[in-house]
Amino acid sequence: MAARGEITMEQTAADTLKVVLSGHWKLGGELPGADKVLQMLERGPGVRHVVFDTRELTHWDTGLLTFLLNVQAFCTQQQIRLNRDGLPPGARRLLELASAVPEKKDARHTEGRVSFLTYLGNQTVDFFRSAGEMLEFLGDTVIAALQLIRGKAQYRRSDLGLIIQAVGVQALPIVSLICFLVGLILAFIGAIQLKLFGAQIYVADLVGIAMVRLMAAIMTGIVMAGRTGGAFAAQLGTMQVNQEIDALRTSGISPMEFLVLPRMLALALMMPLLCLYANVMGILGGMVVGVWMLDIGFIQYYNETVAAVGLWNLGIGLFSGLVFGVIVALAGCMRGMQCGRSASAVGDAATSAVVTAIVGIIVSTAVITILCNFLGI
Amino acid sequence: MTEKEAHITIRDLTMAYGDFILMRDLTFTINQGDIFIVMGGSGCGKSTLMTILIGLKAPAKGKVFYGEVDFWGADQETRDRIIRRAGVMYQSGALWSSMTLAENIALPLETYTNLSPGQIREVVKLKLALVGMAGFEEFYPSEISGGMQKRAGIARAMALDPEILFFDEPSAGLDPVSARRLDDLILELRESLGTTMVVVTHELASIFAIGNNSVFLDVSIRTMTATGNPNQLLAETRDPNLLQFLTRGEKR
Numbered sequence: 239m240a241a242r243g244e245i246t247m248e249q250t251a252a253d254t255l256k257v258v259l260s261g262h263w264k265l266g267g268e269l270p271g272a273d274k275v276l277q278m279l280e281r282g283p284g285v286r287h288v289v290f291d292t293r294e295l296t297h298w299d300t301g302l303l304t305f306l307l308n309v310q311a312f313c314t315q316q317q318i319r320l321n322r323d324g325l326p327p328g329a330r331r332l333l334e335l336a337s338a339v340p341e342k343k344d345a346r347h348t349e350g351r352v353s354f355l356t357y358l359g360n361q362t363v364d365f366f367r368s369a370g371e372m373l374e375f376l377g378d379t380v381i382a383a384l385q386l387i388r389g390k391a392q393y394r395r396s397d398l399g400l401i402i403q404a405v406g407v408q409a410l411p412i413v414s415l416i417c418f419l420v421g422l423i424l425a426f427i428g429a430i431q432l433k434l435f436g437a438q439i440y441v442a443d444l445v446g447i448a449m450v451r452l453m454a455a456i457m458t459g460i461v462m463a464g465r466t467g468g469a470f471a472a473q474l475g476t477m478q479v480n481q482e483i484d485a486l487r488t489s490g491i492s493p494m495e496f497l498v499l500p501r502m503l504a505l506a507l508m509m510p511l512l513c514l515y516a517n518v519m520g521i522l523g524g525m526v527v528g529v530w531m532l533d534i535g536f537i538q539y540y541n542e543t544v545a546a547v548g549l550w551n552l553g554i555g556l557f558s559g560l561v562f563g564v565i566v567a568l569a570g571c572m573r574g575m576q577c578g579r580s581a582s583a584v585g586d587a588a589t590s591a592v593v594t595a596i597v598g599i600i601v602s603t604a605v606i607t608i609l610c611n612f613l614g615i
Numbered sequence: 616m617t618e619k620e621a622h623i624t625i626r627d628l629t630m631a632y633g634d635f636i637l638m639r640d641l642t643f644t645i646n647q648g649d650i651f652i653v654m655g656g657s658g659c660g661k662s663t664l665m666t667i668l669i670g671l672k673a674p675a676k677g678k679v680f681y682g683e684v685d686f687w688g689a690d691q692e693t694r695d696r697i698i699r700r701a702g703v704m705y706q707s708g709a710l711w712s713s714m715t716l717a718e719n720i721a722l723p724l725e726t727y728t729n730l731s732p733g734q735i736r737e738v739v740k741l742k743l744a745l746v747g748m749a750g751f752e753e754f755y756p757s758e759i760s761g762g763m764q765k766r767a768g769i770a771r772a773m774a775l776d777p778e779i780l781f782f783d784e785p786s787a788g789l790d791p792v793s794a795r796r797l798d799d800l801i802l803e804l805r806e807s808l809g810t811t812m813v814v815v816t817h818e819l820a821s822i823f824a825i826g827n828n829s830v831f832l833d834v835s836i837r838t839m840t841a842t843g844n845p846n847q848l849l850a851e852t853r854d855p856n857l858l859q860f861l862t863r864g865e866k867r
């Protein structure tokens with residue numbers, strides 16, 4: 239038995255081509271392509287009928303059907319009559335089923351390559367559009383916040399509680415670790431320089447001011463951007479994929495109030511608190527270096543820190559924390575709400591949320607620093 | 616008709632989620648080349664039964680045999696090997712959302728056959744044509760309707776010409792004409808390729824048109840109450856619940 243498919247062709251009449259199929263027409267085996275037949279039809283002048291002889295055909299599956307579909311498509315195009323009678327009955331009926339619905343012709347084609355200039359133009363347009371969307375989202379959020387102040391916002395208190403727990407308490411371990419280490423690192427670097435002048439006591443000032451005014455807020459912000467901003471984007475993005483957000487809208491519930499507002503509130507509340515906690519951890523980190531490496535007394539280090547760090551510094555640090563919290567929540571929720579309807583779109587949304595949040599944090603730090611400089615604080 | 620060989624044998628099966636027992640004492644046989652209908656009210660555990668048969672969830676008790684092989688008694692490798700010869704269409708379509716329909720159907724072909732890209736393209740084209748979706752190769756799942764997603768899911772399940780096909784509510788959400796074509800397709804695949812089909816469905820018209828064997832899961836007493844040819848069941852049953860199901864509540 240031939241374990242492979244074979245074709246022979248003969249012209250039985252002037253306008254009739256008989257295609258004889260024999261052997262084992264199974265996918266994955268050795269099969270002749272449809273090209274041979276198509277070439278014959280193209281070359282052979284005046285062939286108007288194609289008939290099949292499949293008496294020698296022993297086995298068949300999809301492999302035969304794809305071949306027949308190809309031949310049939312060509313025949314339709316060339317207005318050649320294809321007589322299906324010689325085919326195995328099952329194959330004939332499956333072929334009829336496959337051609338029951340005409341092919342969709344206006345189907346979209348894959349995008350071709352675009353020139354560099356087009357690409358640049360598209361990117362620029364996208365950038366401005368995304369800036370516009372960001373402003374619009376901000377506006378919507380402000381409206382939702384006003385609803386909240388008027389006591390009319392629709393959201394579930396229990397959701398807010400859960401989110402606060404997720405972004406607050408559950409973030410403590412990672413914030414502790416990061417800020418303790420940052421304090422330690424700052425102290426190390428400072429110590430090497432300050433020791434040259436015998437001024438190691440000022441390590442306390444350095445670590446205290448740097449942490450309280452800036453570093454605690456930035457580090458917490460970045461941790462939260464990765465931890466919470468990404469999570470928000472993934473949550474809302476998945477809801478978008480499942481049309482849950484559409485369902486909220488059609489139930490007359492504003493997704494801005496129901497989903498975005500509690501997340502924003504939770505981060506705005508918890509970020510300053512996390513910053514406060516991060517301050518303590520950072521100063522502790524510095525203290526470990528000061529007390530153990532530089533032989534500064536514990537009390538002495540404490541007093542020096544208290545003297546150096548003014549209330550203003552604390553205020554600026556906490557304010558930055560609040561701003562960063564809002565930025566992380568905004569970026570996460572916005573990217574989530576803009577998410578497309580596929581699994582990879584959810585991934586993109588999460589990535590983009592983290593990047594947006596981190597860029598936002600750094601830019602707003604610059605703005606706050608420059609403003610403080612102007613105001614002389 | 617000659618005596619048919621058993622393809623899947625289910626014996627004393629109990630399905631449960633934790634302590635919540637869905638169905639107990641299921642015993643029935645799906646023969647080679649059957650179009651086997653799983654019937655039952657919403658939420659009675661039809662989809663769950665399917666997840667057990669395709670190796671996604673272990674039964675709480677009882678056995679499933681594929682041929683002679685004890686499916687859940689075997690190791691993961693054996694189960695994988697058996698399931699590779701099955702095609703599954705999930706109730707929600709479960710198309711991979713970040714791939715086009717062509718890529719969705721091509722993935723199993725690329726993974727398990729050594730067909731050339733050109734051959735794969737032809738197979739994809741054929742399978743889409745068979746479910747009435749020729750020309751939709753480059754669409755993403757989010758760009759087509761729910762009924763089309765179902766049909767594309769069927770095309771993907773058929774990609775490898777499996778020996779057994781599982782369809783979870785294939786005709787829900789389809790227009791009557793497409794649903795009828797789907798019935799024809801199911802019959803035809805069985806006729807010409809000898810594929811065994813396990814179909815979860817509520818469509819009475821389909822049940823009687825295509826099914827030659829079935830099981831009825833009764834949610835009120837948490838077990839199966841009948842198995843056999845649905846036409847015969849309709850003619851012979853005395854069970855009010857089954858009769859009600861098979862006549863849309865008109866007889867009881």
Ligand SMILES: Nc1ncnc2c1ncn2[C@@H]1O[C@H](COP(=O)(O)OP(=O)(O)O)[C@@H](O)[C@H]1O
Pocket residue numbers: 632637655656657658659660661662663664
């Ligand atoms: N993952 C799950 N965990 C717990 N219970 C479930 C789970 N999936 C389904 N159920 C329960 O099992 C029952 C049967 O579900 P399912 O098999 O999907 O029903 P159907 O017959 O409609 O396909 C339902 O009552 C549902 O509540």
Ligand SMILES: [Mg+2]
Pocket residue numbers: 661662663706783
């Ligand atoms: Mg179900």
